[in-house]
Amino acid sequence: MTTPPAPPIAGDYAPWFHAKALSGSDRYAFHSVGGRHVLMLFFGTASQPGAKAALEVVAKHREVFDDEHAVFFGVTVDPSDVAQNRIAQDLPGIRYFLDYDRAVSRLFGAAKDAHRYEPFWVLLDRELRVIQRYRIDAGEAAIAELRKRTAKVPDGVAPVLTVPDVFDAETCRMLIDLYNKDGGTASGFMRDVDGKTTHVLDDNFKRRRDTSIEDAKLIQMLSQRIARRVAPAIERATHFKATRIERHIVACYEAGKGHFRPHRDNTTFGTAHRRFAVTINLNAEEYEGGDLRFPEFGGRTYRAPTGGAVVFSCSLLHEAMPVTKGKRYAFLPFLYDEEARAVREANLDKLAAAGGQDVKQEGAA
Numbered sequence: 001m002t003t004p005p006a007p008p009i010a011g012d013y014a015p016w017f018h019a020k021a022l023s024g025s026d027r028y029a030f031h032s033v034g035g036r037h038v039l040m041l042f043f044g045t046a047s048q049p050g051a052k053a054a055l056e057v058v059a060k061h062r063e064v065f066d067d068e069h070a071v072f073f074g075v076t077v078d079p080s081d082v083a084q085n086r087i088a089q090d091l092p093g094i095r096y097f098l099d100y101d102r103a104v105s106r107l108f109g110a111a112k113d114a115h116r117y118e119p120f121w122v123l124l125d126r127e128l129r130v131i132q133r134y135r136i137d138a139g140e141a142a143i144a145e146l147r148k149r150t151a152k153v154p155d156g157v158a159p160v161l162t163v164p165d166v167f168d169a170e171t172c173r174m175l176i177d178l179y180n181k182d183g184g185t186a187s188g189f190m191r192d193v194d195g196k197t198t199h200v201l202d203d204n205f206k207r208r209r210d211t212s213i214e215d216a217k218l219i220q221m222l223s224q225r226i227a228r229r230v231a232p233a234i235e236r237a238t239h240f241k242a243t244r245i246e247r248h249i250v251a252c253y254e255a256g257k258g259h260f261r262p263h264r265d266n267t268t269f270g271t272a273h274r275r276f277a278v279t280i281n282l283n284a285e286e287y288e289g290g291d292l293r294f295p296e297f298g299g300r301t302y303r304a305p306t307g308g309a310v311v312f313s314c315s316l317l318h319e320a321m322p323v324t325k326g327k328r329y330a331f332l333p334f335l336y337d338e339e340a341r342a343v344r345e346a347n348l349d350k351l352a353a354a355g356g357q358d359v360k361q362e363g364a365a
């Protein structure tokens with residue numbers, strides 16, 4: 001039997017989990033809230049006076065939770081809180097987890113067992129690390145600290161690599177032409193639904209059209225450039241040897257439509273093998289907006305030069321900002337290694353039929 005990890009203390013990264021939320025989601029992905037300070041309140045049941053008072057403190061400071069700088073999550077283990085309308089989601093910023101099996105409460109140390117519950121607040125920074133835990137009656141102190149932290153958030157630097165000249169100008173142009181001949185197809189993203197990695201389309205979350213490169217010779221040439229110019233940069237910076245490449249696509253984000261909201265690239269069974277994401281811009285001078293942003297590290301944005309790459313770990317939260325003028329074209333592979341290939345193969349049976357295509361493409365980097 002493996003012992004469950006000890007609950008996080010100040011300075012530790014908070015554990016990630018999926019949980020039922022009052023919003024209606026059965027599997028709300030907690031890792032996706034990074035980039036904002038997070039105040040969690042493990043209150044157990046709002047029928048208790050201490051919990052009720054704590055929720056009143058949240059209501060009093062409601063404007064702090066604007067989804068941009070800070071978010072609040074209440075955690076109840078009592079179904080009667082919903083049945084009796086004691087809690088309600090209030091956007092922006094106020095959300096609840098329905099932790100009826102106590103899994104989340106156990107993870108954070110609030111539920112000791114089926115009977116004992118120690119309510120508390122826990123404040124997390126934008127990288128989802130614990131700043132501090134507060135007793136349930138110390139809500140004012142927790143929110144005062146949150147206000148202080150959000151008033152001046154240092155502008156960090158995301159741990160990304162920039163590699164110039166992976167493709168020459170001619171190759172970039174040729175890839176754009178290839179896309180334009182085909183016009184691309186609306187591309188979605190992966191989500192685990194009932195244990196299967198499923199392809200989902202949602203314009204609010206991602207809007208982009210992709211065309212898949214089919215020419216074997218071209219694929220080989222592009223893969224070689226990645227192997228000779230991107231893989232060594234990754235190896236020098238991280239000691240990771242990328243040997244495999246997933247997907248050869250040209251993607252296009254159009255002004256007024258194209259964007260991809262904050263996500264991580266390896267959080268489903270079907271994508272767990274991905275190690276590094278590579279963005280090679282094909283026409284960096286021809287559009288506005290469309291830069292990459294890593295919300296856990298602040299507002300700074302990144303744009304690969306034409307033919308050059310921005311490379312980052314697939315575990316980092318990232319977004320492609322909306323394109324506001326022109327069209328942005330990019331070549332967007334993922335890299336991994338032999339060990340990760342075994343992970344990929346072990347997960348093949350977890351791909352829902354319709355979603356399989358994208359992640360089954362393969363070749364050596």
Ligand SMILES: O=C(O)CCC(=O)C(=O)O
Nearest residue numbers: 260265279292320330332
């Ligand atoms: O547009 C980009 O550069 C990144 C795209 C991305 O995040 C993805 O395809 O997962």
Ligand SMILES: [Fe+2]
Nearest residue numbers: 263264265277
């Ligand atoms: Fe991504």
